[in-house]
Amino acid sequence: MDVRYINPFIQGLLDVVAMLGMTSIVRTGLGKKTYLQTENEVNIIIGLTGEVKGNIVFSMPEATAKNIASAMMAGVPVEKLDLISKSALCELANMIAGNSAAKLEGLGVKFNVTPPTLITGKNLLALISQVETLVINFAGNEGPLEMNVALEM
Known part of the structure; x- marks a missing residue:
């Protein structure tokens, strides 16, 4: 996987969460999986088509999702993930995808981003991509979050 295609997504996430006041979020680790699989309760999938194909999945525990949704909604407490809080999470993914897309287009890469798909559930195993x-x-402060980048190059 070419790091030129990965760094815009990392920086896009960091730029957007900082803009929204979630300044404590930092990168804590890096790993690889044979295929795109998540086990957290909340997963937001963004598809990529064009010169870069694949999926980006933001995966997090439900508690993290509630905290992020609360931050997106000016601190309004989120007791449960309802339609409004889920919409806020999808908007965050849209903002990150848009920011990342602008960075990639600056490198001359042409691609399209699909609208986000949010999947929630306990004891969920999501097999999304086989790459x-x-x-x-x-x-x-909001909790742990992982960004899964599965690009078909």
């Missing part, structure tokens, strides 16, 4: 996946871990 090698880079897992970038983040942590902050």
